Amino acid sequence: MSKIMTVDILSSIKGAKPSESVNKLFDVIKNANKNTALNTVHTNAVTLDDLREDVVIDSPQMEKQIIIANFPKEKNGYLVVSKVIEE
Amino acid sequence: MMESQIHTIHQQLVNKEISCTKLVQERLDLLKLNTHNTVNSLLDTLALASAAKVDAKIESGQEIGLLEGIPFGIKDVYMVQGTYTTASSDLLKKYKSPYTATAIQKLFAAGAIPLVKENCDSFGHGSSSENTIFGAVKNANNPNLVGGGSSGGSAVNVAKDYTVFSIGGDTGGSVRQPAGYNNVYGFKPTYGRISRFGLMAYASSTDCVGPIAKSIEDIRIVLNAMSGKDIKDQTTYPSETISAVTISNTDAIKTVGYFKNFIDNDAIDTKVKSDFLATIEKIKAKGIQVKELDFFASDTLVATYYTLAMAETASNLSRLDGTNYGNRIEGASLKDTYSITRSENFSEETKRRVVGGNQVLSQGFSDEIYLKGLSVRDQIAANFEKDFHQVDIILSPVTPSSPPKIGDSLKDPLAMYLSDAYTVGFSLGQLPTLTVPQGTETGLQITAAKNNDALVLKFANFLKDTI
Numbered sequence: 137m138s139k140i141m142t143v144d145i146l147s148s149i150k151g152a153k154p155s156e157s158v159n160k161l162f163d164v165i166k167n168a169n170k171n172t173a174l175n176t177v178h179t180n181a182v183t184l185d186d187l188r189e190d191v192v193i194d195s196p197q198m199e200k201q202i203i204i205a206n207f208p209k210e211k212n213g214y215l216v217v218s219k220v221i222e223e
Numbered sequence: 224m225m226e227s228q229i230h231t232i233h234q235q236l237v238n239k240e241i242s243c244t245k246l247v248q249e250r251l252d253l254l255k256l257n258t259h260n261t262v263n264s265l266l267d268t269l270a271l272a273s274a275a276k277v278d279a280k281i282e283s284g285q286e287i288g289l290l291e292g293i294p295f296g297i298k299d300v301y302m303v304q305g306t307y308t309t310a311s312s313d314l315l316k317k318y319k320s321p322y323t324a325t326a327i328q329k330l331f332a333a334g335a336i337p338l339v340k341e342n343c344d345s346f347g348h349g350s351s352s353e354n355t356i357f358g359a360v361k362n363a364n365n366p367n368l369v370g371g372g373s374s375g376g377s378a379v380n381v382a383k384d385y386t387v388f389s390i391g392g393d394t395g396g397s398v399r400q401p402a403g404y405n406n407v408y409g410f411k412p413t414y415g416r417i418s419r420f421g422l423m424a425y426a427s428s429t430d431c432v433g434p435i436a437k438s439i440e441d442i443r444i445v446l447n448a449m450s451g452k453d454i455k456d457q458t459t460y461p462s463e464t465i466s467a468v469t470i471s472n473t474d475a476i477k478t479v480g481y482f483k484n485f486i487d488n489d490a491i492d493t494k495v496k497s498d499f500l501a502t503i504e505k506i507k508a509k510g511i512q513v514k515e516l517d518f519f520a521s522d523t524l525v526a527t528y529y530t531l532a533m534a535e536t537a538s539n540l541s542r543l544d545g546t547n548y549g550n551r552i553e554g555a556s557l558k559d560t561y562s563i564t565r566s567e568n569f570s571e572e573t574k575r576r577v578v579g580g581n582q583v584l585s586q587g588f589s590d591e592i593y594l595k596g597l598s599v600r601d602q603i604a605a606n607f608e609k610d611f612h613q614v615d616i617i618l619s620p621v622t623p624s625s626p627p628k629i630g631d632s633l634k635d636p637l638a639m640y641l642s643d644a645y646t647v648g649f650s651l652g653q654l655p656t657l658t659v660p661q662g663t664e665t666g667l668q669i670t671a672a673k674n675n676d677a678l679v680l681k682f683a684n685f686l687k688d689t690i
Contacts, residue, residue, distance in 0.1 A: 146581040147537065148544060148558070149574055150566040157637040158533070158579040162592050164526035168599050188454045195321075202305065202321040208551035218546065218553065218560040 227440035228387050229293055236281060236292050243281070243292040247274040247336055250294045253385045254339050259366065260358040261376035261385065263299040263340045264307045270294065273336045290448060291334030296380045296389035299340040300347060301327050302421035310423050311355035312345045314549045314568035324421020325456065326390065326432045326449040333448045338386060342376030345570045346540065347394050347425040349373050350639050351632040352401070354572045359629050363405040368626040371401030374435065378405040381435045388436040388445050394425045395528050396621075396646025398433035399658040403621035403665035408683075409435045410442050413674050414653035415460050417446075418453035426535035429528075429650040439683045442657070443470065446676070465677045473685035476678070479503075479511055480614035482518040485645060490521065492624040495663045499620050502662040505690050506618075516610050516617070519603060521644035527603065528647035529640055530583055530596035537580025540573070575636065600651050607652040611672035616682045619645050619668045621658050626665070655679045661690055 144152040195203075209216035235241045247270050254262050277292040297303060300310050302320035309315045323331070331337070344354040352360035352375025360370030363382035370379045374391030378401035381389050391398040393411040402409025410433050417432040424430060434445040443465055452461045481503065486496055507513050519527075545551030545564035552567055554560040569577065583593040610617060622642060632639040645668065649656040655676040657669045669686070671678040 141585070143578045143581050143585075144562070146585060147574075147577050148541075148561040148565050149569065149577065150562045152566070152574055152578045154578060154582055155575045155636070157635075157640070158529070158575060158582075160637055161526040161529050161640065162579075162583065164522050165530050165592050165596050165599065168523055168526070168595065182457045186457070188457075198304065199321040202319050203548075206318055206321070206548040208545055208549065218551070218557045219555075 227438045227444070228436070229289060229441050229444050232293060232387060233287075233289050236277070236287065239281065243274040243277040243336075244271065246292070247271060247294050247338065250338055250385060253383070254380070257383065257385060259361040259363065259370065259379050259383065261339075261342050261360060261370075261379045263309055263311060263342050263357050263376070265339055266303070266306060266337050269306075270336050270338050277334065277336070288334050289444060290330065292336060293334075293387050294336045294338045295330065296339045296341045296377055296386035297327060297337055298343050298374050298377050298389070298391045300343060300392055300423040301390065302423075303327055303337060303340070306340060308340065308423070309356070310346045311343050311357055312568065312570065312573070313356055314543055314545075314564070316356065316550060318548055320421075322421065325418035325453045327421065329449050329451075330390070330445070335448075339380065341374070341380060341389060343391075344373035344375070344397075345573055346423065346536065347373040347392060347397055348536070348570070348572045348576055349632070350396070350400060350643055351627065352376060353629065353633055354570050361629065362626055365626075367628055369404070369629050369632065371404030371626060373397040373401075374409075374433075375401045377435050378402050378407055378409060381405070381407045381437060388434055388441055390445075390449075391433050391435050392422055392425070393431045393433040393650070394429050395532060395650045396643050398431075398435060399621055399646050399656060399668060400643070402435055402658040402660070404626040406660035406666065407435055407437055408439060408442050408660065409433060409658045410446060410679075411650070411656050412446060412450070412676050413655045415458045416462050416655075416674075416676060417449045418451070418456040418459050420453055420455035424539040426532035427539065428531065428535060429653065431650075439470070439680055439687065440467065443467065443680055460674075462674070462676075465680060469677055470680040470684055473681055476615050476682055476685060477512060478514060478614040479506055479616045479618055480514045480516040480610060481618050483515040484518055484520065485619055488521065490623045490641070490644070491620070495620050495622075495624060495665070498663040499667070502667065502690055503618070509689055514614055516614070518606065519599075519648070521641070523599065524603070524648045524651070525640055525644055527596050527599045528643070528651055529579070530592055531600060531651075533576045533580035534584050534593050534596075535580070537577045537584060540577055572636065603648060603651050604653075607654060607672070615671065615678060617670040619670065620663050620665070621645060621668050622665045657683055659683050659686060661686060
């Protein structure tokens with residue numbers, strides 16, 4: 137786990153490099169005052185009573201057709217996936 | 224003063240002064256011929272078929288709803304089944320929505336007619352609507368200036384009367400700033416009031432659906448139609464319909480605050496500053512108490528917003544790799560395919576944000592940047608809570624200066640980020656904020672406490688009669 141991953145790998149963008157403009161913004165955050173007195177409790181979770189029903193909803197035919205039409209490659213009626221190389 | 228166009232057109236349709244088909248055709252023609260680059264795709268077939276149904280209904284003597292037959296525009300980041308939804312990007316240039324966003328579906332249910340998918344900054348990444356494969360959006364008042372962003376096409380369409388209203392998306396000011404730049408109303412409701420289901424995610428913790436229109440009444444009507452709890456977006460909450468009567472009685476507003484440091488600094492244009500202060504005097508003259516408030520420095524607000532927004536967009540856009548959809552470009556291996564697809568199809572600005580997001584989320588950096596950003600956001604939210612114990616409304620300029628020339632923002636990303644200084648704080652606070660086309664060259668922002676959207680519209684009505 138000690139392998140250092142560069143931002144181009146992390147971002148899956150060839151040749152990507154950190155930007156100077158963006159780094160300037162990050163410097164502002166690094167130097168901002170941290171108010172440790174504040175102890176905000178976040179209640180972002182949905183309550184158990186509010187969960188949606190655990191049912192499988194079948195997509196309408198039209199939706200399925202468009203999803204297939206959006207798939208990047210098709211050959212002889214099959215969807216073509218990218219070649220996977222095991223590392 | 225500009226009256227409600229929705230009410231006016233509704234009466235014309237009911238009285239058979241104009242047919243819906245003619246109305247829709249006229250607006251489609253305007254959109255097609257327009258030179259402001261507001262259109263990514265026209266929905267002419269769908270629009271005309273819907274208009275014919277409305278005409279048939281009127282012809283047969285049936286009643287129609289207030290929004291029935293009203294033509295509107297949709298920022299090209301909303302799913303509308305069977306239509307191209309490109310986010311103004313090369314990656315999704317040929318992507319068709321399999322389903323329709325909840326907010327848009329609710330407008331369809333009310334009978335409103337979609338005309339156009341509107342130009343914007345790619346994935347909402349920008350403040351000028353120049354970061355797009357469809358050409359920079361030109362300002363409604365001066366085509367040499369930017370239309371603002373990221374919902375630039377939507378604001379220009381409303382300003383030019385190509386659409387009666389448009390639905391933009393606001394993550395850090397993307398509805399309010401273009402509304403200000405084109406002198407129309409643009410509303411960012413309380414986070415969660417309107418479902419985000421079917422809105423392409425930029426930064427999920429501040430993404431809001433927002434209407435743009437030419438009157439407070441039209442904002443109210445469209446806001447009501449789209450609001451409500453949605454099981455498909457579990458951050459939504461139930462809200463009450465805001466009635467026209469509720470927001471017409473402006474007596475309830477006793478105190479207004481403004482951030483002293485927004486006005487007393489070198490970055491603000493002198494005219495924007497003096498116009499803003501003149502507005503404050505007019506409000507005082509009406510017997511309303513005005514308080515100066517302390518707030519975070521502009522650069523802290525901008526840095527906090529961009530740190531969190533970039534982290535969220537890096538995560539949200541990680542799915543765009545040409546695998547299930549998108550313009551796949553094959554490489555030697557799967558990983559190669561991903562990275563070629565993304566580097567060839569994302570714009571420079573989108574790459575900048577994705578990289579920035581992955582920087583702050585990566586091990587060794589997340590503590591001093593991302594987690595710190597989250598903590599500063601909590602402080603900002605706490606500050607707002609304290610302020611709204613003292614004042615009913617916070618008033619602010621929309622932007623520190625007038626719209627830049629087309630081409631300038633792309634040259635200097637940092638300057639573009641800093642131009643969002645007055646809008647991003649309210650996004651981080653998840654507060655309801657409305658841009659009104661009054662007070663300064665680029666308008667004013669009216670903000671109230673969370674879930675107090677009605678009070679914002681109420682104060683807008685007061686300002687309309689006051690300044």
